[in-house]
Amino acid sequence: MPDRFLTDAAMDYTAIYGRGAGCCGDEDFALYRFLCCGGVRLVCYEDDTVYLDPRDLSRQGSSSVSSQTESECPLCGVPVSVGQPYTAWATWGEAAASPWAWTIRPDAWPRPLR
């Protein structure tokens, strides 16, 4: 089975808020993989917040990239610039192998990974 990308509908907002997530008040959660270093993190793509620690959602960074200031990957520190995509939705397999699997709705997992 090809490893497909997660979608919005898979995210378990109840579980994520239940563990204390919150950034901009209009959260749109996703699991992103950072292409530079392969790290998987929970993000809010409304305001580019990156949740750094699956056990402590108060630890947050930013993945925003601005043309005005130098930006870097919040995980590995490599420089990133506007127009250079450096994040992608994680796949089901990457999510399952990460410590962020709890952010996925239990009933959303494809059968082989349940």
Ligand SMILES: [Zn+2]
């Ligand atoms: Zn946010």
Ligand SMILES: [Zn+2]
């Ligand atoms: Zn990185």
